[in-house]
Amino acid sequence: MEISGALNQYMNICRDAFNRYTTKLNKSKKYVVMETLLLFMVIPRKMDFTQLVRYGN
Numbered sequence: 545m546e547i548s549g550a551l552n553q554y555m556n557i558c559r560d561a562f563n564r565y566t567t568k569l570n571k572s573k574k575y576v577v578m579e580t581l582l583l584f585m586v587i588p589r590k591m592d593f594t595q596l597v598r599y600g601n
Contacts, residue, residue, distance in 0.1 A: 551582065551585075551586075554582070554585065555578060555582065558577075558578050558581055558582075559578070562574055562577075579600055579601060580596070580600075583596055583599055583600050586599060587599055
């Protein structure tokens with residue numbers, strides 16, 4: 545499986561989990577949480593805010 549396919553699958557799993565979550569999150573908070581979870585998977589070493597900004601949107 546290619547990397548982009550694996551990341552898309554991971555994002556779909558996160559999206560499904562948020563859709564089943566009882567307390568609804570607004571769109572911006574959901575995006576921030578999903579982006580942060582994705583960055584935790586992608587960044588290979590110790591993380592700080594500088595790296596989150598560098599790799600994130």
